[in-house]
Amino acid sequence: MELRQLYYFVKVAKKEHVTQAAEELHVAQSAVSRQIHQLEEELGVQLFIQKGRNLQLTPVGQLFLKRAEVVLTDLERAVVEIHEFMDPEMGEIRLGFPHSLGIQLIPQVVSEFRKLHPNVRFKFKQGMYPSLIRDIVKGEIDLAFISPCPEGHEHVSGEILLTEELFAVLPPNHPLAGEHAIELQKLKDEEFVLFSDGYSLRPLVWKACLEAGFTPRIGFEGEETETIRGLVAAGMGVSLLPEMALYQTGPLQPAKVRVHSPQVTRTIGLIRRNTQKLPSVAKVFHKFLIDYFAERQN
Structure with a gap:
């Protein structure tokens, strides 16, 4: 078994596609296919099955992937540790x-x-x-x-x-955009632009709204700070964001207003x-x- 076969196997498993894996590895597709085939022959098992245009790991392939990742990670760390030594x-x-x-x-x-x-x-x-x-x-x-x-x-x-304060972010023409500080309860009738499930800022904002006495109405969801900020600036709703997420320049920027009741931090x-x-x-x-x-x- 060659180390190259493990690298190719892990890459194909992650991409679920030989062509895409080959492009990322900067080698020919035929070379990747050949190494995977040789690995399967040596192990005596089938690691992938065809599913449409993609490849899917078999149960034994999933098991082998976990071990192969550990081997490659340990090897990578060994090389780094030698250089550091x-x-x-x-x-x-x-x-x-x-x-x-x-x-x-x-x-x-x-x-x-x-x-x-x-x-x-x-x-x-x-x-x-x-x-x-x-x-x-x-x-x-x-x-x-x-x-x-x-x-x-x-x-x-x-x-x-560190502990960081979260600010209300509002469309530039919002009636409260010029305020120095507001109570969060004043946004109870607004649509909120929130991060999708799985992002830690979402439950923080949700909890703060509940403490202010209302359940936020979600108008839009996003997965990046730039998306949230841009949607708010375009008038699609309001949100809460940490100050360090607001260090941007450009023509389309939301208004930033401090929230004092409740104060929201992360x-x-x-x-x-x-x-x-x-x-x-x-x-x-x-x-x-x-x-x-x-x-x-x-």
């Missing part, structure tokens, strides 16, 4: 974060860190709350910014870095897998982040 300043940090932090926070902290450690590389992975925790547990990323910070998790530990934490020691370079970055946010809280 030779020179920690040349290592790679695998960092996860939700989309809403990618606008301002992540570029800011990475830029500051790179001023001190210019040769350290970063591998980013964006995701929702459940996927970030899963990636930490599986060892696919070293550290992850997450909101809220999980408590009492069996495999994940972390600490809160915590942002940094998590890691508690059953495995952090790589040297990730440990340096972890300490940098703790100190960085501690200084800004004082």
Whole structure:
């Protein structure tokens, strides 16, 4: 069994399509098909079945995928650890974060860190709350910014870095757009633009509305901060967003108004897998982040 066969197998399993996998691997489709066929012959099992134009894993293929991913992840970490052992300043940090932090926070902290450690590389992975925790547990990323910070998790530990206020975002021509601060209850008759299920900001907004005495009417749902902000700016409804998600310029921007009753906040934490020691370079970055946010809280 060759390592290349495992790489090809995992890629085809993820893409569910040989042609797309070959394009991403930058090899010929025939080469991918040949390696998969040889792998199946060596194992004596069928890993895929045809389903329309796509390939679908068989039950034994699903089992093999889990093991193959572990092998490849461990190998990747071994290579990184060797490089770090030779020179920690040349290592790679695998960092996860939700989309809403990618606008301002992540570029800011990475830029500051790179001023001190210019040769350290970063591998980013964006995701929702459940996927970030899963990636930490599986060892696919070293550290992850997450909101809220999980408590009492069996495999994940972390600490809160900061608490951030959420603002009401309104269409520019909304009657309340010029107010300094409003009670959330004043938006009870509005249609809300919310994140889809699975995004941590959705239950925060929902809970705040219930505390204000009403159930929000959902007009639109989205999966990215830019979508929520753009729909609100276009007059499609109102929403609540953290301040760092509002650092944008352009012709179509919503109005930002502070909410004082109830005040709505979210915590942002940094998590890691508690059953495995952090790589040297990730440990340096972890300490940098703790100190960085501690200084800004004082």
